[in-house]
Structure formats: structure tokens, C-alpha cells
Amino acid sequence: MALDKDIVVLLGGVGGAKLASGLAQILPGQRLTFVVNTGDDFWHLGLRICPDLDTVMYTLAGLVNPDLGWGLKGDSAVALETLNSFYGVDTWFRLGDKDLATHLQRSQLLRCGRSLTEATGRLSKSLGLDAALLPMSDEEIPTKIETLELGELGFQEYFVKHRWQPALKSIRHAGSEKSSLTTQVRSALMAADMVLIAPSNPWLSVAPILAVKGMRDLLTSLDVPVVAVTPIIGGAAVKGPTAKIMSELGQEVTAANIANFYTGIINGFVNDSQNEPLGCSELRSIQVNTLMKTEDDKKSLARATLDWVESWGA
């Protein structure tokens, strides 16, 4: 496995952060660029909250709460509990006291005119990250979920407040038609030797990234391996609503349907050993263990993926 390849990873939160962690353990940070979904971001209590950026940042910094896979380890929630007990504020969205430091600092940087890319760079450098952590866009492109029971919901209302229980009818990326790729995302992708799509939820976490204006065209114009890792293992999602959403959209919960979702964008697919093979697909694919429970699992999946892609050239 060559260490001199530049790799760009498109990813969401918890699942993506695991693969990010595996990659960061085997490759020099300066070779890695993480382009993170910001469709989940929202203004809340006057703060700009970027759940996926923070999950990836805390994970790479070794600060993430290992039980949850997001948030900071050893965090308290005094401020949030006080907002509720003193002022009756509805605290369905959990914000830890340590975590608040990130939201305060980022919101302050944004209000002082910094872009989200700049703010994220400042925060992640402060936490010691070597890898580049980039939001998918500097514009706000909030993911809106049209549900059967409750009509259209903001992403966090759907995901956290209603715990992704309402049936999903469709997804909208508000403002994507007016969005643009940042210089940093464009440059990283154009210089990449390989693009990975992490085992994040394709509809909720990767689709927002693909919806940034110019992203699909840029990805399809690249002459390098673009490889997705399946988030579906044995007919189920490891965590979260991927399988549920596939059913609601009338799709069989198979890795083949994940690969189909990325048709035209990917030229390789990392399938899980427990899944059916993709069958007659034109796509290159490999079957390995993709379940990441331990640090070794994360490293193994990262290494297997890189080694496999490297073998294409042979």
C-alpha cells in the first residue's frame, strides 16, 4: 500500500468517522481530505451546530464519546439542563457543556465573517488534526425530509426529535441549486488519487454532498478510482435508518441497491462478505468484512480497501 496517494473521502457522521479513523491510523494526515455532509447543520439556540463535522473531528482527535460514537467523552449537560429548568427551553437536541465550546467558537467565527471552511480549519487545527476536514460547501444546504405522517421536517427534527420514526417520502436539499463547491473541495478532488465514499447513509449523508452544485459533474470527470463502501451488511444497517429508508422508498435492502444509488459516480464497490455478490454488475467489487467494531476492524477495512484499489493498476 502506497503512502504517497492523496485520498478524498466523502462522509457523514458516525459510520463515516469510523472509516476515517481507520484511514488516519495507516496514512499520513496530509494525504487525507475529509469532505463532510453539512446538510444536517442547523442554527439552534443561536449556535451553528454541525453534527457530522464534529463527529468526524472529535473522532479523529481521539475525543469522541466511545459509547455514542458522537459527542465528547466525559461531557456534562449543565447548561442545557439549566436552559430547561430555568427557562423552559425544549432540550430535545443534546448539547454537552464541553461540546458547547465548539459551537460557541464556531458560531463566533461565522458571525465574524469567516466561512465554515475557515472556521472548521481553525477548530480542527486547534484539536491537532493533520488531515484536512472540509465542509461539503460554505453555503447552508439544509436537508428537508418529507414524511408521511408529519409533512416536511427539518433534518434534526426528523432525525433526533422524532428519532427517524416518521416514514420518509422524499428528501430535498434546500438551496442546493444556488450552492457551489468551495475552492478547497474542488482542489482536493482534482488532486485526488482516489475518492472513497464512506459507509454512511447514502440518502441522508452522502446525497447532500452529491447535491452541491458541481459535485456530480466533478466526480464523474475524474479519471481515478471512486469507490463506495457498503453501509448495508446482511440486509440491515449497522446503525441508523438506512435499511428503514430503503424500504420506505420501495427498495430491497441489498448492497446492489446501494451500488445502484451511486451509478455513474463510482467505479468500484466494497461489499461485505455477508452480502450477496453484486451479480452481473459492470462494477469492480470486492467482498471483505466491513463491520467496524474495534480499532483493528477500522484499520483492516481501510487497508483492505486501499490495497484492493491499488491492485487495479497492476
Add this chain to the structure above:
Amino acid sequence: MALDKDIVVLLGGVGGAKLASGLAQILPGQRLTFVVNTGDDFWHLGLRICPDLDTVMYTLAGLVNPDLGWGLKGDSAVALETLNSFYGVDTWFRLGDKDLATHLQRSQLLRCGRSLTEATGRLSKSLGLDAALLPMSDEEIPTKIETLELGELGFQEYFVKHRWQPALKSIRHAGSEKSSLTTQVRSALMAADMVLIAPSNPWLSVAPILAVKGMRDLLTSLDVPVVAVTPIIGGAAVKGPTAKIMSELGQEVTAANIANFYTGIINGFVNDSQNEPLGCSELRSIQVNTLMKTEDDKKSLARATLDWVESWGA
């Protein structure tokens, strides 16, 4: 002592809050209006911080940290410490985690277009206050301190960061010429049966209130008792820089000079038993114990002041 009098109190932070507490213990809350200095307020870490309003609010709600006289009892500072340890933010201004709830909620209300008067009303009602808590103005009138050593400083830089050690040359109330009295402050003063100026620092805490455009004229037009309580006891301030500032301004540290500061505004003065009498002043005055160490001291001073003023009519 009549309970059917409407009383307006002009006050700053800790010293003023003690008298406020004494008054609130002996009078029905709906008879009391507290008009609080907001010259100390500032935007910090993206939050609107109103130290004196919060000190008075927390004191009246029984939530104040009894050791400090400000802040909330039993508070932690996880968010602030994390801002420092993660992001290198200079944390010279202490903000507790519970306290952050107030700043977040107020900042959010202000950003949503509420006035500081409305926001303060909402916060103080949530904490169960019957008395009206009013900022001196809805405009920002930041107190600027011209110092000998460091030039002009923002109030909190002077007071907290440099612990009021630089020698004070002069004080400016930035923007006061464009400020105005709120409807609520004007109405309360016009309906008042008595106005009290709490034993707060005249230069730092009361002068900003008097600097609100229209305040002096309104006070001098009132035909009711307007009574100040001395913050100087036995040639010293109970707490804070009142005596130090008087010296720096070339004044003897006497109650007479406090009374002089309010010339034209007050018609009564509550002097301390330990001080020299005012002498040949035209002003009505009384000498009582004004040191408030216990809850009984606060009630006694409040009761002595009200009873004395009531006796004027006799």
C-alpha cells in the same frame, strides 16, 4: 410603613442587589421596579452578557452564589474551561455553565428582535420574580474607562481583566447622546411614590443610568422623595473600587462627596452611622447602619429607609 407605595430603585450589581433583596423581603413585588445599569454589558463569545441585570435577577430569585454575590450557586465552568483547553480562548471573563443558559437564552431573544427590556422580562418571569426588572435602556451604552496606564478600556477589561487596578482618569458613556428612556422606565418613574438610589458605585454603576438621555430631567421633575444610600462607610467602600476611584478623581472619600455627586437629583440621603454627618447640607439625611452582611441587615436597612422617608410627610 405603607405597603401601597410604588418604589423605583436605581442600582448596579452586588451592593445594589443586597438592598433590592431587603426591599423584596418586606414589600410586595408588584410595588417594586428595579432599573439596572447596563453600561457594563458587552458582547463576549457571541453572547450578550449583562452582569448587573443578572446579579440582581439571581439575587431576587434566591439563586445567587452567596460567596461571590454574583453568578449562580453551585455552578461549574466546563464550557469555559474547554474553550480554553481546546481552542485557546482567553477566559478572563468567568462564565458558568448554568449561567450560560441565561446568556444563550437572552442572546437568542435579542437576535430574534426582542428588546433587552422584553428579554429581561421573559427571563425574570421564568425565574419567578414578581418585581419588575428593567434595563436602564434598550440601547447599548457601553461604559468606557479612560485610564492613566492603559488608555481607554472597555468596562469589563478595566473591571475584570485588569481588576480595576489601572488609575481611572475619566468615564465615557458611549452612545448616551443617542439613547432614550424606555416606555417602561419612564412610566415606572412617573408613577413612583419614591425613588431610591442603591448603595452602588456612583461613578461606575449609577452614572451610566443617569447618562441615559432624559433620565436626569425626568428625575429632577419628579415631586417625590428621591433618596440615595451611601456606598461609603467609614472612609472606605464595602466592596469594589468606589473609594479608589474617588481618590483618583481627587476627592476625599466621604459620604458628603457621595451626596454631592447626586446634587440636583436627590432630596434625601441615607448616611451610615460610622460616617461624619453631612454637615450644613440642605439635604434631609439620616444615619443608620448601612452595612449589609446578613439578610436581617438588608431588611433593616430597607425598612429604616422606607420608614424614614414616610415620616417626611408627617
